[in-house]
Amino acid sequence: MRFLIYISDYIIPFLLFYIIGFGLLNKTNIFDEFIQGAKDGFKVVLDILPTLIGLMVAIGILRASGALNIVSDFLRPLTNLLHFPSQLVPVAIIKMFSSSAATSLVLDIFKEYGPDSYLGRMVSVMMSSTETIFYTLAVYFMAAGVKKTRYTLLGCLLTTLTGIIMSVIMTKLVF
Amino acid sequence: MGKVKIMLNYLWGIMIVLGITVGVLRGEIGEVSQATINSSKEAVALCITMLGIMAMWTGIMQVAKKSGLIASLTKALRPFLRLLYPDIPKDHVVNEYIASNMIANILGLGWAATPMGLMAMKELKKLNHDSEVASCDMCTLLIINISSLQLIPVNVIAYRSQYGSVNPAEILGAGLVATICSTFVGFVFSVIARKLSYRNGHR
Structure with a gap:
C-alpha cells in the first residue's frame, strides 16, 4: 500500500494542472479569476479565526493542566481492546459535534506527537474522512422544518464509524 | 441550531x-x-x-468555476444521482442543488456546500408536502453529505504544514481510500433503507 504515498504527491499538482489547463482551453481569464477567488479565501480564514482562538485556548488549558492525559489514561484499557489509540478518542467524539473543537484537539496532537508520527498521521486521515454529524443534521433539518429524522442518524453514525475504522487500517497499511 | x-x-x-x-x-x-x-x-x-x-485553493476553485469545469462535473454526477434519488423528477431544480452541494464537498469547499445543501433541503421539503417527517431523499442527502467524500482536505494540509510536517500531503491517498469506503457504506445503507421504507409504505 506504499504506492498511496506516491499517489498523494500527485493529487495536488494533477488537480492544478487539470483546472488551469481546462481554464486555458476555455479561454477563461484565469489569473484575474484566481485573484478574485483568493480574496474569498481570506474571508473564510478570518471568519474562523475567533472561533479557533476560543477553542485553542480551551484545549491548551486542558492539555497544560494534565486533564487530557487523565482522560486518555482512563480510556486506555477500553481502547487497547479495540486497537484504537486512546489519545484519539476525544477527537473522534468531539468531531461529531464541533469541527473547530476537533481541530483544536488535532493541533494539540500535532504539537505533542508531531504531524508525521503514527498518531499524527492517523488523526489527519481521520479528520479527512469524518464529518460533524450533529451540527450538520441540526442545520439541515432545521431548514426543512423536519422533526422526525427517521434513519438518518443511524446512517450517519455508520458512515462515521466506517471512516474511523478505515483511518486506523489505512494508517497501519500505508505508513 | x-x-x-x-x-x-x-x-x-x-x-x-x-x-x-x-x-x-x-x-x-x-x-x-x-x-x-x-x-x-x-x-x-x-x-x-x-x-x-x-x-x-479558493483562487484555483474560482478558476474551475468560471471555466465551466464545476458545471461539467455537476452534469457528470447526474447518472450517479439517479441511483441515489430515484423518485426526484429528472428536470427538477433540486437535482442541480444536490449535485452542486456534493461537488463542493468533494472539492473541500464546505462553506460553499452548505448554502446549496440548504436550498436542496427546502426543495425536498416541497416534494415531501411540507411534512415534519423526513423523506427518504432527505435522509440520503444527509447520509451522503456526512460520509464526507473529499478529494483534498485543505484544512488538514494547512495544519500539518504549520506544525512542521515533512510532507503535509502524504496523507491524501490514505484519506481518499478511507472516505471512499465510508461514502460507499453510506450509499449502500441509503439504498437499502429506502427499499425497506417503501416496503413499509414510507416515502
Whole structure:
C-alpha cells in the first residue's frame, strides 16, 4: 500500500494542472479569476479565526493542566481492546459535534506527537474522512422544518464509524 | 441550531473550568497560565499559514468555476444521482442543488456546500408536502453529505504544514481510500433503507 504515498504527491499538482489547463482551453481569464477567488479565501480564514482562538485556548488549558492525559489514561484499557489509540478518542467524539473543537484537539496532537508520527498521521486521515454529524443534521433539518429524522442518524453514525475504522487500517497499511 | 449553540456553550465553558480546576489540583497552574497566552497566539500563527493555503485553493476553485469545469462535473454526477434519488423528477431544480452541494464537498469547499445543501433541503421539503417527517431523499442527502467524500482536505494540509510536517500531503491517498469506503457504506445503507421504507409504505 506504499504506492498511496506516491499517489498523494500527485493529487495536488494533477488537480492544478487539470483546472488551469481546462481554464486555458476555455479561454477563461484565469489569473484575474484566481485573484478574485483568493480574496474569498481570506474571508473564510478570518471568519474562523475567533472561533479557533476560543477553542485553542480551551484545549491548551486542558492539555497544560494534565486533564487530557487523565482522560486518555482512563480510556486506555477500553481502547487497547479495540486497537484504537486512546489519545484519539476525544477527537473522534468531539468531531461529531464541533469541527473547530476537533481541530483544536488535532493541533494539540500535532504539537505533542508531531504531524508525521503514527498518531499524527492517523488523526489527519481521520479528520479527512469524518464529518460533524450533529451540527450538520441540526442545520439541515432545521431548514426543512423536519422533526422526525427517521434513519438518518443511524446512517450517519455508520458512515462515521466506517471512516474511523478505515483511518486506523489505512494508517497501519500505508505508513 | 439553537440546541447546537447551547451545546457548544457548555462544551467550551466546561473545558475551561475543568482545565483550570485540574490545573490547580495538580499544581500545574503556571503551565495553564502560559498555555492560555500561547494558545491564542498560536491560533493566529496557524491562521496566517492557512491564509496562504486557503487563498490558493479558493483562487484555483474560482478558476474551475468560471471555466465551466464545476458545471461539467455537476452534469457528470447526474447518472450517479439517479441511483441515489430515484423518485426526484429528472428536470427538477433540486437535482442541480444536490449535485452542486456534493461537488463542493468533494472539492473541500464546505462553506460553499452548505448554502446549496440548504436550498436542496427546502426543495425536498416541497416534494415531501411540507411534512415534519423526513423523506427518504432527505435522509440520503444527509447520509451522503456526512460520509464526507473529499478529494483534498485543505484544512488538514494547512495544519500539518504549520506544525512542521515533512510532507503535509502524504496523507491524501490514505484519506481518499478511507472516505471512499465510508461514502460507499453510506450509499449502500441509503439504498437499502429506502427499499425497506417503501416496503413499509414510507416515502
